[in-house]
Amino acid sequence: MIDTIDIKEIVNEENLVYKKSDVMTDSIMHYCPGCSHGTVHRIIAEVIEEMGIQSETVGIAPVGCSVFMYNYLDVDMQEAAHGRAPALATAVSRLLPEKYVFTYQGDGDLAAIGTAETIHACNRGENIVMVFINNGIYGMTGGQMAPTTLEGMNTSTCPYGRDISMVGSPLKITDMLATLPGTYFVTRQAVHTAKHVRMTKKAIRKGFENTRLKKGTSFIEVVSSCNSGWKMTPVKANEWMVENMFPVYPLGDLKVPKD
């Protein structure tokens, strides 16, 4: 006879090993199975919960797949126009300097239409955390070419592959931002394995702690897959990401504070 545990006992607190963060709502996510957004949302929620800063956090959602981030995180949030999140965050942080302010943006939002807002917020060293999801594609509008689309990669607006002689090379905006004196901590992470999830969480936690210490801008890129946009299975998309994205966007810290 197999020794089973009763359902009522599973939910007993002493038997719980993992649970949904209290900073996440009960809303069902609209993300595709295999998408990285849900994982990164959860990481942010856990960091906010663990640091006990829910009542002091203001988030800025972008335009793109994560436009509805405010449905999933139980924190005060503003929905920005496409690319403008760093401008909103600048004002919130300046006017409420004791609060934790973060932006959450995709590659089209942060590195194309919002390039100016991104660079200048970082250059001013705004005391905010910027989380940058880079999957090399416009997910929400149906898989068009992004500034970070790899050379030769197919999208719905470069169906024969990205031709860099026509549209330029993938924009390594994180590398550019690391050169600015205003950025305090710049790192590139991923969430395709449990180990990488833990590393990303550590990086995001460090970002929020930097805000507490008023250190300036913390910028965390998360190289992500978009299996629907890439037209692959979730498993295949992660493999493709490791083989193709990581050589162009290598993981690791780009700028670590000396102190």
Add this chain to the structure above:
Amino acid sequence: MMKGNEALAEAAIRAGTDGYFGYPITPQSEIMEYLTMEKPEERTGMVVLQAESEVASINMVYGGAAAGKKVMTSSSSPGISLMQEGISYIAGAELPCLIVNVVRGGPGLGTIQPAQSDYFQSTKGGGHGDYKLITLAPASVQEMSDFVEMAFDLAFKYRNPVMILSDGAIGQMMEKVKFRPQRKRSEQAPDWATTGKTPERERNIVTSLDLDPASMERHNMKLLEKYRKIHDKEVLYELIDCEDAELLFVAYGTSARICQKSVQIARSQGVKVGLIRPITLWPFPTKIIQKMTGQVKGILSVEMSTGQMVEDVQLAVAGKIPVEHYGRMGGIIPTPEELVEVLKEKFIEVEIT
């Protein structure tokens, strides 16, 4: 004695403004110059930040307003065009804020000289979607100062962006001005503001997005209802020599100042003319113009444009009496004598022939 732009900047500090976000553009750069010179962060704790563009400025205003703060920006015509995206979002998300437009001539880069050719953009929406800005038109340096506090009060009363529509002449000219006493910056945030979710309340979300058609239509209807209320309650205008008037000027801002002199000149020549000066351009003083159609024989709408406000005058008059427009463009300001000649030419000499 102070420039209109400087008076507005001083009034902004005194109104208890929490934040100003702007980008330099002629003819209104004195506003940010005055603010940075005055160190309002020491006087009241007001934040002043030069943004990287007008796009960033208006989105900083969005962020600050969504945090429940009293925030503003200022610019001139081409810069205001760049802000239209942000203004539409602010109107959609029902955020209070002040936007100052010290108008210069257009289209395009145009000129740095005064004009009144942004009337449509200010009063009919300006950006995408159905929305309205409450639009105030100062006609003096004193009003550049007074309208700041009034604008913020209206903005917070209705959770709606308010525009002060000035022009390069009023921004640059110097006049005497009397300031109101310093107002304290508010320490209390409105209950809808994103200041951090406390256990006592649900989270606050500021957004203009709603993908459910029925719900988005309800939101549009709610905005419409608000605009109707504003239209019923907040119309402001000034009547000058209208009691016995047989002809009427309608003009705002700089044009109204000139028309006021034209009224004196015309009356000294025996022409009984009055002036309606709209102070709120939206809501437009439709009713008083309608009422005057029973008294006057014709209306001359004067505006430094090819004719924008005249359309609202015509809508009010509804064909009952003749309505004409006279305007100068490109930074040329009409003279009072010129307007009297035009008035006589359009409405009096016609009768003789």
